[in-house]
Amino acid sequence: MNARRPFMDSGFRIEIDRTVCDAYGTCAELLPELITLDEWGYPIIAAGNIPEPLLNHARQAVESCPIVALRLAKVPTPQAETRPDRQTGVPPWPPRPPQQTPRKSMPRKR
Ligand code: SF4
Numbered sequence: 510m511n512a513r514r515p516f517m518d519s520g521f522r523i524e525i526d527r528t529v530c531d532a533y534g535t536c537a538e539l540l541p542e543l544i545t546l547d548e549w550g551y552p553i554i555a556a557g558n559i560p561e562p563l564l565n566h567a568r569q570a571v572e573s574c575p576i577v578a579l580r581l582a583k584v585p586t587p588q589a590e591t592r593p594d595r596q597t598g599v600p601p602w603p604p605r606p607p608q609q610t611p612r613k614s615m616p617r618k619r
Contacts, residue, residue, distance in 0.1 A: 519564040521581045523554050523571065530578040540570040558584055 523543065532550035542563055543555040559567045559581075571579040593599060 517561045519559045519561045519567075520584055520586070521564060521567070522558050522584055523567060524580050524582045525552060525554060526578045526580075527551070529576050531576055533575055535573045535575065536570040536579055539573055540566050543567065544570065 523540075530551060532546075532552075534546055534550050534552070536552055537544040537546045540563065543559065544552045547553055567581065571581055
């Protein structure tokens with residue numbers, strides 16, 4: 510699991526080709542949590558990624574579109590920090606091994 514993604518984020522979002530959508534509204538019926546219709550019946554898709562529990566419903570909504578105006582798009586995960594450290598100029602990759610601190614030994618009992 511990628512630690513950078515928020516919990517329950519599927520990593521996908523719904524994209525729509527508005528030039529082909531004919532406002533049938535099927536998608537909004539199948540996924541009302543994320544798709545609502547405007548006054549003319551065109552879908553308004555909630556911003557952000559699809560929550561993991563809704564991913565199967567989102568797939569069904571995408572597959573039900575009669576003119577294939579919807580698609581699921583994989584959202585690229587954020588890139589790791591690539592800028593060098595400001596003070597040292599050392600790039601963050603390859604990762605440096607963690608610095609080990611010397612263990613404090615327990616005093617021996619006599
Ligand atoms: S199902 Fe397809 S055509 Fe119908 S409103 Fe949704 S995107 Fe548009």
